[in-house]
Amino acid sequence: MSSAEEFDVVVVGGGPSGSTVASFVAKQGHRVLLLEKESFPRYQIGESLLPATVHGVCGLLGVSEEIERAGFTRKLGGTFRWGSSPEPWSFAFAISPRMAGPTSHAYQVERMKFDDILLKHSRKLGVDVRENCAVTEVVEDGERVRGVAYTDATGARHTVSARYVVDASGNKSRIHRRAGGERTYSDFFRNIAIFGYYEGGKRMPAPKQGNIFCVAFDEGWFWYIPLSDTLTSVGAVVNREFAESVQGDPADALSQLIAKCPRIDDLLADAERVTEGVYGQVRVRKDYSYSNSSYWRPGMVLVGDAACFLDPVFSSGVHLATYSALLAARSINSVLAGDLGEEESFAEFDARYRHEFGLFYEFLVSFYDMNSNHESYFWQAKKVTSFADSELEAFVELVGGVASLDGAFVDAESARTRFKHTAGELERSVSQVDRTGADDATPLYQSEIMGSVMEQGTQMQVQAALGGDLDPADALFPGGLVPSADGLRWVASAEQ
Ligand code: FAD
Structure with a gap:
């Protein structure tokens, strides 16, 4: 066995959750090792993305333009033949003022290409990425996780020590068990x-x-x-x-x-x-719908599918994977910088991650009620997000992955720039919706909800374009933390 190398953080798995957390920690100057058992590009399912991933997390990573250049199919929204309506109905991300303008789309991606772009980007940011390296063991010292053992392509075994081990190894690996707690499979999504x-x-x-x-x-x-x-x-x-x-x-x-x-x-x-x-x-x-009872323990944290996954229906997987990676990186960065204690920092990660997972869970349970019509889905989205001004807007924000109200996704400067483009775009999208409504003749486009949302949306975007206040990055619970100005750490809400 070779002698143990030392890192600040070792990440297990090079999918979107692993590369994202590794990049955000490396961006703060920490030494990060990422171990991936396969050789990239490798196949993965989960091809339909949300705007929050491609503009929010990828924007913070600095990789949005590269993703734009990759030529993936632009996804402006979703079309459903679902519920009691026999005809398909559609929603467009542009309906939400938070996503309107140049950010009102996501992509349908070949995951081999998408995941490879993110992993290469981690390398560019200084992450030591080692492919064909399978983690076989988590090294513990009493209550604390201290590192991992892995086998490289030649079969040689190595151990590495780190202040944090991030399990981003997806849903098939068993490493999550070492975080304590249990994986509970959903009774509903079976x-x-x-x-x-x-x-x-x-x-x-x-x-x-x-x-x-x-x-x-x-x-x-x-x-x-x-x-x-x-x-x-x-x-x-x-x-x-x-x-x-x-x-x-x-x-x-x-x-x-x-x-x-x-x-x-x-x-x-x-x-x-x-x-x-x-x-x-x-x-x-x-057996892909589950959540672990414990998302972290001293020295170890779970992100992405290692922690939880629900269901493919609203493309929430890569969103939850990359969002949880951002949350975990903030907690790790805050502790490594000496800003916060471990318990406080990871309690914030845990609360926000469970909150986002819970939003999708409650909404999707309702969505699977095939006897409902789509207006009741919108109502349900509003009930679980409980802040947007209208049902349809809540629905679009939830399925666009921005319901978390995370300041990093609606950062004031970039939002103002974006909104400068939006008034004209919104008008165009209204006329497009009208046209497609005529083809589809669905109740969605004839509903009062649609009309009032489009009107409200226009007003809010015009207000934002003229310099109106954007949502502050609220603490999720009293006394909770909020993201720092650069989005990479936590700070007490009073410091904002
Ligand atoms: P992964 O992408 O699984 O990456 C984990 C990585 O860890 C892999 O590269 C693996 O090789 C590596 N690894 C595993 N074990 C080890 C080890 N011991 N040592 C080192 N490396 C290891 N999501 C969407 O957003 N949109 C969709 O349309 C969508 N459709 C889906 C359809 C289905 C049927 C299913 C089941 C899921 C779908 N998902 C979708 C969810 C999506 O696939 C996952 O949420 C997403 O891939 C999670 O990313 P991750 O980085 O956590 O894990």
């Missing part, structure tokens, strides 16, 4: 996902051609994610009670499910399933 890739699937008419399309059918629901002009990610999420639908050969099972869902079958009428390369396999995932 679904199985089966997914593959198609060349030549149809696209929705502009401006919705980049939207995620979610279609409920008798046994569950389908996602239809346009990854490029020709490549589409297609997956069925099936309730456990229909588990026999995904038995046997996965490719046959997926074809049979598609045949049961006429809208997806129609979109794929001229398409062929990819059968070679990384997209050639039909994959099955289950």
Whole structure:
């Protein structure tokens, strides 16, 4: 065994949560080692992103422009055939004033490319990234975690010591167990996902051609994610009670499910399933909805899927992964800088992470109630976020990942710059919505909610463009902490 190297932080896993936390800690000048068991680029599911990730976290990381240049499909919102309405209905991120203007979109990404960009960016920021290195053990010293042991590509075993170990190893690894507590699987979200890739699937008419399309059918629901002009990610999420639908050969099972869902079958009428390369396999995932009772212990913290995941329906996975990574980095940076005690700093991480997870949990439970119509989903979003001015706005903010009201995502300077562009864009988006409303003839576009939200949205953006106050970064609970001006640490709310 080689002698133990020393770092401030060792991160286990190079997915979006791992690279994000590593980058934010390295940005403060700390020594960070990231150990990834695979060689990047590697496959991962989770392709539909939210604006909060691509403009919020990626903006703070300094990688937004690179992501923009990568040529991913622009996602302006989502289209759903869901609930009691037989016709599809859509939402656009532009409806929320917080996301309007140049930030009113997200991307549909090939995760191999997206995750690779984030990991390379970590390297640029000084993180020591070692691929083909699998962590096998967490090193403890009494109550405290002190480091990890790992095996490199040659099979050699190494130990490293660190003041913090971050478990960002996703949902399949068992490292999270060393944080104490238990992983509790959701009784409600007990679904199985089966997914593959198609060349030549149809696209929705502009401006919705980049939207995620979610279609409920008798046994569950389908996602239809346009990854490029020709490549589409297609997956069925099936309730456990229909588990026999995904038995046997996965490719046959997926074809049979598609045949049961006429809208997806129609979109794929001229398409062929990819059968070679990384997209050639039909994959099955289950047991992915859980939360750990403990997200941290002295010397160790869990982020991303290592801590919790819910459900693919609103693309919350990469958002929760990168947002929790930012929260953890603030706590680590604050303790390493000597600003705050460990207990206080990580209590803030824990509270905010559970709050964001809880928002999505409560809302998605309602969303799965297929007997509701979409206006009640909006109502439910308002109930769980309880600050936005209208139901539709709350819904869009929640599904856009900005409901956390995090100051770093709505930082005053960049928001003012953004809002300067917005008045004109909003007007254009209203007329687009009107046009698509005519095609779809859904109640969404005819509802009073829509009209009043668009009007309110215009007023709020004009006010912001003229220098009106933006939301302050509120403490989540009395006496709680708020992000520092650079977004990378915590400070007491009175210091803001
Ligand atoms: P991961 O992306 O899993 O990365 C973990 C990394 O750790 C991997 O690279 C792995 O190789 C590495 N690792 C594991 N063990 C070790 C070890 N012992 N040592 C070193 N390295 C290790 N999210 C969305 O945002 N949008 C979606 O549309 C979406 N769709 C989904 C559909 C399905 C069916 C499922 C199950 C999930 C979906 N998700 C979606 C969720 C998304 O996949 C995850 O939330 C996201 O990938 C979590 O990122 P992460 O960095 O925490 O983990």
